[in-house]
Amino acid sequence: MTHRVEIYSRNERGEAVDVLDVNYYCSDYCAKNDADYDGWNGCNDVFAPVACPCGTLLGWYRWNYEIHDQEYVAPEATDWGVL
Numbered sequence: 001m002t003h004r005v006e007i008y009s010r011n012e013r014g015e016a017v018d019v020l021d022v023n024y025y026c027s028d029y030c031a032k033n034d035a036d037y038d039g040w041n042g043c044n045d046v047f048a049p050v051a052c053p054c055g056t057l058l059g060w061y062r063w064n065y066e067i068h069d070q071e072y073v074a075p076e077a078t079d080w081g082v083l
Helices: none
Strands: 003-010 016-025 060-064 069-073
Touching: none
Parallel strands: none
Antiparallel strands: 003 016, 060 069
């Protein structure tokens, strides 16, 4: 599980309109360093290989065509970055 900071476009009144991008972090501690941090939003799943800006690899989920289901890829997996 990871922590996510969403980056929004805002209208002329400063209201969030749409999600432009998402940054993922290994902990809320790391997420708090993001200028767009707006409070803890729970733990989130990731569906592509990504590393926290601190360098920690994050676990993620990918589709396994052999079993026709998602599988978790742990950060220490030898094929971590293979889609």
